Amino acid sequence: MSLITLLCYNFRMKRIVLTALIAIMVAGIANAGALTEDYVDIASSYAKDGKYSQALGYINKALALEPQNNRLLEMKNDLSKVMGQPSINFPSQSSSTDENYIQAENYRIARDYNKAIIFYKKGINEKPQFAPNYLGLAITCYEMKNFQEAKYNLDYYLTKERNADFALMLRAKTNMNLNNTQFALSDIQAANAISQNLEYKLTEGIILTELGRYKEAREILDKISQEIRIYIVFKYLGTCDYKLGDYKNAVLNFERAILLFEDDKTILPMYNDAKSKNIL
Numbered sequence: 001m002s003l004i005t006l007l008c009y010n011f012r013m014k015r016i017v018l019t020a021l022i023a024i025m026v027a028g029i030a031n032a033g034a035l036t037e038d039y040v041d042i043a044s045s046y047a048k049d050g051k052y053s054q055a056l057g058y059i060n061k062a063l064a065l066e067p068q069n070n071r072l073l074e075m076k077n078d079l080s081k082v083m084g085q086p087s088i089n090f091p092s093q094s095s096s097t098d099e100n101y102i103q104a105e106n107y108r109i110a111r112d113y114n115k116a117i118i119f120y121k122k123g124i125n126e127k128p129q130f131a132p133n134y135l136g137l138a139i140t141c142y143e144m145k146n147f148q149e150a151k152y153n154l155d156y157y158l159t160k161e162r163n164a165d166f167a168l169m170l171r172a173k174t175n176m177n178l179n180n181t182q183f184a185l186s187d188i189q190a191a192n193a194i195s196q197n198l199e200y201k202l203t204e205g206i207i208l209t210e211l212g213r214y215k216e217a218r219e220i221l222d223k224i225s226q227e228i229r230i231y232i233v234f235k236y237l238g239t240c241d242y243k244l245g246d247y248k249n250a251v252l253n254f255e256r257a258i259l260l261f262e263d264d265k266t267i268l269p270m271y272n273d274a275k276s277k278n279i280l
Contacts, residue, residue: 033111033143035170036062036069038199043075045228061199065139068109098123101133108140116140131160135167142170147177165194172203181210198227206236214240231260235267242270250274 043058059076066072100123107116120137123130134157141150154171158164172187188204191197202224208217218240225233238253254271257264 033065033139035139035143036065036072039065041230041232042199042228045230048229066109068106098127098130098133100126101130101136104133104136104140108136108143111143113140113144129160131157134160135164138167138170138174142174145177147174150174151178163194165191165197165200168194169197169200169203172207176203176207176210181207185211198224202233206232209236209239212243214243218244229256229260231257231264234260235264238267238274239270242274247274247278251278 039058039062043055043062046052046055046058056076059072063069063072063076100119104116104119104123107113107119117137117140120133120140123133124137127133134153138150138153138157141147141153151171151174154167154174157167158171161167168187168191172184172191175181175184175187185204185207188200188207191200192204201220205217205220205224208214208220218237221233221237221240225237234253234257238250238257241247241250241253251271251274254267254274257267258271
């Protein structure tokens with residue numbers, strides 16, 4: 001076997017192994033929080049296209065939310081090994097000296113949200129100036145779909161950490177769930193001004209779609225679709241195409257979305273109407 005053939009073979013094997021690793025991520029991370037699942041979806045898309053360093057970057061983002069999640073740790077170490085990077089050992093708990101915060105984070109990561117809230121609030125009562133408790137409480141409330149309480153804590157946290165792009169992104173998603181769409185757009189644009197982040201741009205595209213600014217939204221979403229191929233991108237691309245009267249592309253993008261997540265029935269009325277109009 002020639003050196004070039006061997007290198008090509010090794011590359012193909014690496015790609016097969018890494019793609020297989022990512023393919024089991026979604027199943028393996030089924031009990032993760034909503035934000036973590038978003039990052040794993042993006043990582044999966046990158047890995048399927050052979051963009052392994054970007055995939056690893058999003059596993060790191062997921063680990064920032066759930067540093068004790070053993071499945072995420074395994075994913076990172078497996079990806080690192082196959083990519084020829086050293087394995088990394090992670091601390092078992094937060095490096096903060098605030099005991100209430102450490103306890104709260106441990107419960108949040110274990111998805112025992114009620115106990116997490118108890119310790120976050122205890123920490124806030126004892127150390128009201130310790131800002132991380134407010135962010136942790138906001139993340140917990142967001143995962144519990146208590147969006148009003150999440151926003152309350154994000155509002156306070158952002159008075160202390162004005163340039164916290166993650167908090168701005170999370171408040172944008174929170175405002176979107178509260179139907180405060182214009183405020184959501186302001187927050188995500190502020191986050192994008194601080195950090196050029198694929199997830200932030202995706203969130204902006206979704207918010208612009210919800211605001212009916214379909215042309216602007218489509219420009220953003222089309223660029224993202226060239227980078228990652230996940231259900232939510234094609235769902236909103238299809239929606240923009242449909243609303244703009246481009247039924248051919250609407251059908252194409254809705255079919256891509258359905259292929260990735262066939263259980264979502266919300267796009268079927270638009271998809272079926274686009275199909276009928278595309279035939280005419």
